[in-house]
Amino acid sequence: MTEVQQRYTPTRAADTATPSADRPRPARRRSRRRLGLGGLVTLLPLLLVFGYFGWWPIGQSVVLSVQQTNLVDPPAWVGVDNFRYLFTDPLLWTTLRNTAWFVVLALLFGFPVPVVLALFGSELQRLGGVFRVLVYLPVLVPPVVALLLWKWFYDPDFGLFNQVLGVAGLDPRPWLQSTATAMPSLVLATTWAHAGSTVLIYLAALAGVPSELYEAAEIDGASIWRRLWHVTMPHLRGVLLIMLLLQIIGTFQIFTEPFILTDGGPEDSTVTVLLLIYRYAFLNGDYGTAAALSVLLAVVLATLSAVYLRLTRKWSTT
Amino acid sequence: MRARWVRIVACGVAGVLVPALSACSSAEPADSSVTITVADLPPTTQAKSRQQFLDQVAAFERDNPKIKIKPTDSQWEAKTFAARLAGGQLETVFIVPLTEPPGLIKRRQVADITDETRSLPHADKFEERALKPGTGTDGRIYGLPTSEWALGLIYNRQLFTKAGLDPDKPPKTWDEVRVAAKAIFAKTGIPGYAQPTTNNTGGWTLTAMTYTHGGRAEKEVDGKQVAAFNDGPARRTLEWLKATRWEDNSIGRQHLRNGADVLKDFSAGRIGMTIATPSTYGDHITKYNGDPAMFGVTALPSGGTSATLLGGKMAVVSPKASTAERAAAVKWIDFRYLRPKYDAAAAEERAKANAADDIPVGVPAVPFYQPDVVDPVLKVEHRHANVPLNNFKSYTTGVASQDFVAEPPIAGQDIYAALDVAVQAVLTRKDADPAAELRNAEEKVVPILERAQR
Numbered sequence: 001m002t003e004v005q006q007r008y009t010p011t012r013a014a015d016t017a018t019p020s021a022d023r024p025r026p027a028r029r030r031s032r033r034r035l036g037l038g039g040l041v042t043l044l045p046l047l048l049v050f051g052y053f054g055w056w057p058i059g060q061s062v063v064l065s066v067q068q069t070n071l072v073d074p075p076a077w078v079g080v081d082n083f084r085y086l087f088t089d090p091l092l093w094t095t096l097r098n099t100a101w102f103v104v105l106a107l108l109f110g111f112p113v114p115v116v117l118a119l120f121g122s123e124l125q126r127l128g129g130v131f132r133v134l135v136y137l138p139v140l141v142p143p144v145v146a147l148l149l150w151k152w153f154y155d156p157d158f159g160l161f162n163q164v165l166g167v168a169g170l171d172p173r174p175w176l177q178s179t180a181t182a183m184p185s186l187v188l189a190t191t192w193a194h195a196g197s198t199v200l201i202y203l204a205a206l207a208g209v210p211s212e213l214y215e216a217a218e219i220d221g222a223s224i225w226r227r228l229w230h231v232t233m234p235h236l237r238g239v240l241l242i243m244l245l246l247q248i249i250g251t252f253q254i255f256t257e258p259f260i261l262t263d264g265g266p267e268d269s270t271v272t273v274l275l276l277i278y279r280y281a282f283l284n285g286d287y288g289t290a291a292a293l294s295v296l297l298a299v300v301l302a303t304l305s306a307v308y309l310r311l312t313r314k315w316s317t318t
Numbered sequence: 319m320r321a322r323w324v325r326i327v328a329c330g331v332a333g334v335l336v337p338a339l340s341a342c343s344s345a346e347p348a349d350s351s352v353t354i355t356v357a358d359l360p361p362t363t364q365a366k367s368r369q370q371f372l373d374q375v376a377a378f379e380r381d382n383p384k385i386k387i388k389p390t391d392s393q394w395e396a397k398t399f400a401a402r403l404a405g406g407q408l409e410t411v412f413i414v415p416l417t418e419p420p421g422l423i424k425r426r427q428v429a430d431i432t433d434e435t436r437s438l439p440h441a442d443k444f445e446e447r448a449l450k451p452g453t454g455t456d457g458r459i460y461g462l463p464t465s466e467w468a469l470g471l472i473y474n475r476q477l478f479t480k481a482g483l484d485p486d487k488p489p490k491t492w493d494e495v496r497v498a499a500k501a502i503f504a505k506t507g508i509p510g511y512a513q514p515t516t517n518n519t520g521g522w523t524l525t526a527m528t529y530t531h532g533g534r535a536e537k538e539v540d541g542k543q544v545a546a547f548n549d550g551p552a553r554r555t556l557e558w559l560k561a562t563r564w565e566d567n568s569i570g571r572q573h574l575r576n577g578a579d580v581l582k583d584f585s586a587g588r589i590g591m592t593i594a595t596p597s598t599y600g601d602h603i604t605k606y607n608g609d610p611a612m613f614g615v616t617a618l619p620s621g622g623t624s625a626t627l628l629g630g631k632m633a634v635v636s637p638k639a640s641t642a643e644r645a646a647a648v649k650w651i652d653f654r655y656l657r658p659k660y661d662a663a664a665a666e667e668r669a670k671a672n673a674a675d676d677i678p679v680g681v682p683a684v685p686f687y688q689p690d691v692v693d694p695v696l697k698v699e700h701r702h703a704n705v706p707l708n709n710f711k712s713y714t715t716g717v718a719s720q721d722f723v724a725e726p727p728i729a730g731q732d733i734y735a736a737l738d739v740a741v742q743a744v745l746t747r748k749d750a751d752p753a754a755e756l757r758n759a760e761e762k763v764v765p766i767l768e769r770a771q772r
Contacts, residue, residue, distance in 0.1 A: 070425040071404040072637045088765055156571035157509065158588070176574055177746045263516035265574050266742040282396045283518065283731050285425050 058298075064291035071287070082292035092293075094268050095276045101183055102272065103251045109184075110191040111247060115240070117195065118202030119232070132203065136196035143193060147260040150189040151176075154261070176262050179269040186257045186270060194250075198243055205239040206232065238311075245308045249301055273297055351384040352642045354410035356650055359389040364604070366675035378653050385646045394418070403427060408636045411647045416451045416630050417522060419461050420730050423454040424770065429635040432459040434648035440660045440691050447722045448686045452632050455727055462648070464655040466630035466684040467595035468618070468717045469526045471495065475614040475709065477590045481505040488616035488712055492530070492558055495591060495619050499568040502590035509570030510590040512583065513559060513741060517576040520741035521734030522627075523593045527555040529723045531621035535733050536726040542771050543728040547737065548760040554621065556752035560744040573745035582606060593618065595629040596713055599705060600678050614709045617716025625721040628684065658695070659686045665695040669702035680705045682714045684722075729763070729770045736762040 065082055069075035086092055121131045138146065153160045154175040162172035175185045213231045222230065233240075255274035258264055264271035264279075271279075273293065281290035356375075360367035368391075375387045392402075394414045402408045414422065422428045435441060452461025475485035481501040489495040499510025514523055525535045525547070533551025536543045562569045575583075581598055583589045585606035596615045602608035618626040633651045635644055658668040672679045680703025685692040700707075726733050740755035 070427050071400060072427060085765075085769060090762060158572075172571065174571065174746065177571060179747065262574055263576070265516055265738070266746040267739050278397075279735065281400060283735065284729075285400070285421055285427070287400060 061291045061294050061298075064287060065295045066288075066292075068288045070285070078288065082288040083296075086289055086292050086296075091268060091271065091276060095271050095273055098183065098268075098270060099252060099254070099272050102187065102254055103248060105184055105187040106190065106247060106251045107244070109187055110195070110251075111244060113191055114195045114198035114202055114243075115236075117199045118206060119228070121199065121203055122206040132200065135199045138193050139196040141193075143256050144260060146193055147189065147257060150192075151261055154185055177266060179267050182262055182266060182270050186254075186261060189261065190254070190257050198247075201239060201243065202236065205236055209235045242308065242312055245304060245311065249304050249308070252297065252301060252304075350642075351386060352640075352646045353386040353388060354639070354643050354646045354650065355388045355390055356647075356654075357390055357392050357394075357409040357412040359391040361391050367677060370671055370675065370677075374654055378650060381653070382646075382649060385649065387650060403636075403638075406638065408638070410636050410639050410643050411633055411650055412636070413464055413631050413633055414461070416466070416628055416632055417518070417725060417730065417734075419452050419632055419634065420725055420727050422634065423460045424728065427637055428460045429637050429639055429644055429647075430458050430460060431462070431635055431644060431648050434645050435459045435462065438648065438652050438656065440687055443660075443688045443691045445685055445687060447628070448684055450724050451628060452634070461632040461634040462651050462656065463684075463686050464631045464633050464651075465597060466628055466686070467597045467682075468626040468684060468720060468722060469523075469593055469595055469629050470615050470617050470626070470713050470717065471591055471619055472584065472594045472596070472598060473498075473591040473614045473616070474584065474587060474589065474612055476609075476612045477502050477506055477508060477587070478614070481510075481590075485614055486708075486712070488614060489591075489619050490616075490716070492527075492555075492619050492621050496558070496562055496566065496568075499562055499590060500566050503566075503568035506590075508588060508590060509572075510568045511562060512569060512575075512580045512589040512592045513573070513745065514575060514577040514580050514592070515573050515738060515742050515745060518731055518734035518738055519577040521737030523577075524552065524555060524737045524741050525726070525734065526593060526618060526627035527558075527621065528552045529625040529627055529721075530618055530623055531555055532623040532625075534723070535730070535737075536728065536767075543726070543767060545733065545760045545763045545767060547733070548756045551621070552737075552756055553752045556740060556744045556755065558621075559741065560750065560752060563745050564748050569745075573742065584608075587612070596681050596710060597630065597683070599681050603678060604676075610706055611709075613706075616712040617720060623721070624719055625723050626717065627725070628722055630684070656686065660691045660695065662694045662698050666698040666702070669699050673702045673704045676704070678705050679703050680707055680710075682710050682717070729766050732766045732770075733759075733763055736760075 064075075066077060066079055067075040068078050068082070117135055121128060121135065124131050141149075152158075156162055156172055156174055156177050159175070161175065165172055174181055176182050209232060214227055217227045217231050253274055254272050255278070258270040258272055258275050259278070262270045264275050274297075277290045277293050277297070280286045280293065359371050362368060371389065375389055379385065379387060390409055392409065392412075394412065396418075399408075419428070448463050448466055449459065451466075452459060452463065454460055471488065473485075473488055478485040478488075478498070481498070482505065483498055483501055489498050495511060502508060502510035514520055528535065528547060528551045531551035531554050533549060533555075534546045537546035538544075563573075577594065580589065580592050581594060581601060584592055584594075584598075585602045585608035594615075599610075599613055599615070602613055603610060633655055635647045635651075639647060657664045659665070669679045680700060685696075736759035740752070740759050743750040743755045744752055
């Protein structure tokens with residue numbers, strides 16, 4: 001590693017810092033002490049809104065997961081019956097497999113695409129603005145509208161993709177109509193829709209890489225790949241990991257895409273956890289089992305979120 | 319000091335919540351008048367139907383000065399039903415598709431209206447098959463029909479002509495459907511037949527087709543309903559679908575769509591035939607601007623048994639309605655939906671108004687009452703018919719001899735969901751084995767049926 005690299009390679013303050021007796025109190029503790037009447041009054045509307053629309057329904061879901069109810073008569077307490085039933089439903093395992101497959105595909109394809117686009121965009125001098133607008137444009141299209149458009153793209157008889165393949169003299173593909181290609185097709189549509197926001201975050205991170213580093217690396221005779229690996233990637237490492245975690249959390253909650261494009265088909269190959277919750281609650285009226293699965297999903301997501309919070313807190317000090 | 323803050327915050331919270339809560343609680347009016355909410359007011363985009371509905375509300379209130387009606391334009395939506403029921407926002411009278419009552423009755427999410435129904439005019443002359451979808455396994459009445467049609471086969475008459483087929487002689491058996499589908503695809507390149515496959519519509523239509531092969535989705539064993547579809551009739555139906563897809567290649571490659579998607583494509587002229595009720599003529603004309611001359615309908619083809627499944631809608635009453643509200647609700651259902659089916663004068667008035675507003679009149683429906691009540695009504699309705707009656711002729715004659723088989727009484731939606739997968743399998747995978755797909759569906763359904771009947 002060159003001297004310049006050593007000087008600019010991000011170090012983690014949290015790793016090197018040692019506890020000291022005369023260190024100032026953490027800012028959080030100080031602000032809690034200073035929270036007076038004004039603070040409480042200011043917070044009150046927020047607490048009420050969060051409490052009523054967020055925390056109370058969450059608490060209700062947990063209660064509902066151990067009940068059976070028709071939302072008319074008083075609910076019956078059933079203990080862990082809903083969870084037990086959930087684990088006997090073969091569709092649960094199919095759903096978990098599907099969701100895991102979606103996560104893998106999203107990481108394989110959906111994760112690198114924004115990185116590559118951001119790296120490409122950061123190299124553009126004059127057309128950088130146009131590039132950012134074009135990349136971000138899909139995010140501005142309402143998701144359902146965009147998905148209906150993709151539904152037409154994927155139509156095996158009249159769709160755009162197969163028509164293009166036909167013009168090129170290639171056989172039509174089944175896209176959403178095959179258990180093998182349905183999930184990758186969903187990932188493609190999802191990546192297109194969501195990549196824009198991630199690219200902007202990466203572009204911001206790339207803008208923070210000091211240009212002297214690249215110049216020094218060039219003087220040292222580093223190739224473009226070595227510059228990418230030894231200069232760019234270390235600076236992106238933190239944001240990459242955070243985006244990775246956010247993406248995993250997001251993909252666990254995938255719903256709109258399979259709901260609009262496949263309704264879980266063909267042969268349940270695209271039923272995701274959220275779609276199964278939807279089916280339990282709204283097609284079968286089994287609110288207890290739907291709540292039980294929601295609670296399980298919440299536990300998984302809470303764990304991932306805790307990891308995310310821990311990492312972001314750690315990096316915020318670097 | 320701390321206690322003071324707690325009191326201040328508590329008062330603040332109470333100050334916000336108490337008025338809100340007291341606003342939620344409904345007080346019974348001092349006099350004996352009652353107010354009910356009724357769903358299904360047509361949207362503003364259907365201005366004429368909407369005005370007709372509002373006129374009927376006004377007429378009802380004139381006839382029943384102690385009942386106030388508040389119409390809303392909400393329609394049945396599975397996604398919002400639970401939240402609206404739990405939140406007390408559900409209308410006193412709401413309209414549901416015929417696939418819903420068994421589940422709603424089982425979960426006791428609709429009111430028992432047997433006593434109120436018994437006091438209605440011609441209550442002893444109801445057609446049993448028309449009432450059956452709203453009747454629970456306990457024999458009590460939970461819903462009244464608003465519109466009912468037997469499932470049939472709708473077909474594009476123009477594509478029939480182009481394919482050299484006679485549009486006045488539509489297929490009567492599934493073998494004939496297969497031949498016609500092949501001809502349509504060969505001559506026009508348009509899929510000759512389409513099968514809905516998602517959102518439980520695949521299982522629903524497969525069940526209807528299974529009935530035409532003499533099969534059933536459920537049967538009663540030792541007082542309990544068990545899955546009955548894993549046998550010859552359903553297997554033959556799946557084999558038929560598989561053959562049209564992979565041997566004949568005559569039904570296109572798009573096999574992930576629900577009934578509504580299929581109808582849209584039908585109206586756009588991109589499908590030769592599909593299973594639907596004749597009432598889809600209404601959407602074909604008003605929603606999708608379809609050509610009336612193109613629309614043909616015949617009875618559900620036979621696979622050896624002359625049978626069909628009912629489709630349509632039913633009016634049900636909120637389980638939270640008070641006795642007075644329930645009585646008012648059934649009165650409204652009678653006024654709005656039943657009277658034009660038994661009272662010739664009311665039928666004529668409604669038919670005239672519909673015809674004047676270009677709303678289809680004359681689409682053959684399942685009669686709610688026995689012939690002595692319904693015949694005079696049909697006579698006046700036909701006088702004002704504005705649909706091409708000839709295009710419905712083979713449906714009317716075919717349905718007359720069909721057995722109307724009911725929906726599976728327990729966990730019907732679960733059965734349809736499991737069968738969706740079987741239908742999708744044979745249409746999207748060449749090596750799918752119909753027998754194995756039915757076995758898989760049965761495995762999924764058995765624990766659900768057991769749990770539902772505990």
